[in-house]
Amino acid sequence: MSVSKNKGTNLLRSSEKSSLRRFLALYFILVVMILSLLGTFYYDSQKDLMSSNLRTLLSNHANEEVQELRRLHRDFPKRADYPRSDDFRSAIYDIERVKIFSGLKNPVVNFDKEINSNNNTIQFVKYLDDYYLGAKYLFIEIDEDTEWYRDIMIEILTLGFFALIILAIFGLFFVNLFLRPMKNSMTLLDNFIKDTTHELNTPISAILANIEMMNTDIMSEKNRKKLGRINIAAKTVSHLYHDLTYLTLDHNRESKDQWIDLKQLIEDRVEYFAILAGAKKVNFELHLNYSTIFIDTIKIARVVDNLISNAIKYNKRGGIITITLEKNYFIIQDSGIGIESEKVGDMFERYTRFNTSEGGFGIGLNIVKSIIEEYHLEIDVTSVLGEGTSIRVDFLKGAVDDT
Amino acid sequence: MIHKVVFSILFSVMLMGEYVQPEIKKQNTYELYCIPCHEHRPYSLERVYMLYLKTFSGETIFKASLKAFLKEPMEETSVMPDEWIDNFSVKSKTRLTDKELDEAIDIYWNLYDVRNKLH
Numbered sequence: 294m295s296v297s298k299n300k301g302t303n304l305l306r307s308s309e310k311s312s313l314r315r316f317l318a319l320y321f322i323l324v325v326m327i328l329s330l331l332g333t334f335y336y337d338s339q340k341d342l343m344s345s346n347l348r349t350l351l352s353n354h355a356n357e358e359v360q361e362l363r364r365l366h367r368d369f370p371k372r373a374d375y376p377r378s379d380d381f382r383s384a385i386y387d388i389e390r391v392k393i394f395s396g397l398k399n400p401v402v403n404f405d406k407e408i409n410s411n412n413n414t415i416q417f418v419k420y421l422d423d424y425y426l427g428a429k430y431l432f433i434e435i436d437e438d439t440e441w442y443r444d445i446m447i448e449i450l451t452l453g454f455f456a457l458i459i460l461a462i463f464g465l466f467f468v469n470l471f472l473r474p475m476k477n478s479m480t481l482l483d484n485f486i487k488d489t490t491h492e493l494n495t496p497i498s499a500i501l502a503n504i505e506m507m508n509t510d511i512m513s514e515k516n517r518k519k520l521g522r523i524n525i526a527a528k529t530v531s532h533l534y535h536d537l538t539y540l541t542l543d544h545n546r547e548s549k550d551q552w553i554d555l556k557q558l559i560e561d562r563v564e565y566f567a568i569l570a571g572a573k574k575v576n577f578e579l580h581l582n583y584s585t586i587f588i589d590t591i592k593i594a595r596v597v598d599n600l601i602s603n604a605i606k607y608n609k610r611g612g613i614i615t616i617t618l619e620k621n622y623f624i625i626q627d628s629g630i631g632i633e634s635e636k637v638g639d640m641f642e643r644y645t646r647f648n649t650s651e652g653g654f655g656i657g658l659n660i661v662k663s664i665i666e667e668y669h670l671e672i673d674v675t676s677v678l679g680e681g682t683s684i685r686v687d688f689l690k691g692a693v694d695d696t
Numbered sequence: 697m698i699h700k701v702v703f704s705i706l707f708s709v710m711l712m713g714e715y716v717q718p719e720i721k722k723q724n725t726y727e728l729y730c731i732p733c734h735e736h737r738p739y740s741l742e743r744v745y746m747l748y749l750k751t752f753s754g755e756t757i758f759k760a761s762l763k764a765f766l767k768e769p770m771e772e773t774s775v776m777p778d779e780w781i782d783n784f785s786v787k788s789k790t791r792l793t794d795k796e797l798d799e800a801i802d803i804y805w806n807l808y809d810v811r812n813k814l815h
């Protein structure tokens with residue numbers, strides 16, 4: 294069996310995108326973490342190298358200073374001028390860490406750390422064996438080389454950036470490689486659903502057409518009831534068929550927007566669902582004013598059908614469905630079970646059903662949501678548990694006929 | 697005649713006493729008991745100070761070590777060079793009290809304190 298690519302499969306594409314997004318996010322975080330770690334190691338190694346060079350330099354300065362201190366100690370107090378250098382600054386402290394003399398720019402010294410970087414200065418401490426002038430600690434101070442830090446950071450960021458790009462390219466390549474089997478199997482499944490759905494159309498249409506043509510006047514009451522049940526069952530399957538067709542075939546087709554008489558459409562759909570509502574003794578209460586909207590016929594029909602179908606499905610026996618249509622909005626309100634307010638946001642998620650005793654796949658309101666989003670309409674759900682649910686759809690200015 | 701001699705001696709002693717006594721009163725413990733012994737030695741008190749400073753570094757250790765040495769002088773605890781000890785031997789034990797010793801050492805420390813002299 295050949296597997297063909299199917300661009301019309303929303304289910305497949307959104308699943309793919311979601312997996313791709315998650316994988317890439319995870320991959321990106323991991324790559325950034327690894328690169329940060331490598332950057333830190335590189336920075337540390339460069340810092341160690343710099344420290345090693347610096348230690349040698351400062352140690353040489355310290356040895357020079359020790360020689361000067363030795364001479365000063367010998368000549369003291371005839372000569373009492375503390376030895377200074379253009380290359381570094383120095384200070385001496387006694388064994389009790391009391392300052393003897395300091396020429397340091399940064400007065401904060403650390404006796405326990407050989408090299409200490411603080412306040413843009415680097416200080417090196419040497420412990421003296423002979424306490425010239427009573428000095429146990431000799432501090433050598435130089436200004437910190439901030440250019441080194443800037444250069445190394447630029448180097449790390451540049452290398453990190455290029456590494457990130459290369460690894461991102463690898464990531465995309467691997468994602469495509471790993472997703473290919475999943476894509477193929479989902480395309481197969483999608484084709485199967487499409488073929489099956491397509492095959493449902495002819496028998497359902499035949500059943501519904503024949504039911505319409507049957508003369509019920511000559512039927513016995515018992516048979517009329519049986520026929521009514523067949524009609525309900527066929528319409529339920531037909532409704533499901535339309536939802537599946539929309540998901541698998543129609544969703545990505547180009548919209549054919551036109552001015553739709555909403556009053557007429559709602560009346561037609563109410564008539565269509567009347568037999569289903571009748572089975573639950575649910576009555577319609579219509580308050581319809583004239584309103585037209587510029588929209589694709591199939592898509593607005595899916596919105597109205599799913600909202601009415603849900604209002605019937607989740608209504609109580611003998612309940613009422615009130616449909617109000619004004620120029621800029623319509624409201625479909627039922628007197629059913631309602632849902633908890635915190636679950637309202639979840640009701641548009643695909644495959645979400647709040648009552649498993651009712652049929653369906655939980656795809657109806659997800660279709661409504663996708664159409665609402667496509668046409669930038671506004672939907673507002675108000676639900677009280679045990680009292681019912683009211684769904685209001687507002688049309689954007691310009692989408693309705695203002696004349 | 698004897699009277700004249702006795703009178704002259706008493707008068708001289710009285711005069712000397714009036715002249716010398718104020719000088720003695722002005723001298724401190726350090727000047728009284730340290731300088732006289734060291735002033736004719738080849739190692740001045742300043743050089744000894746620098747030797748102690750080079751060996752002990754901090755003020756507290758400096759003073760404690762010097763005090764311990766003065767109370768119990770030994771070759772092993774002396775900071776002086778061997779040649780010095782060979783020529784002059786180790787000094788005798790001090791007869792000063794602890795209070796006098798502390799006072800003398802404090803004056804000695806302050807007198808040669810390098811912190812006040814470096815510039």
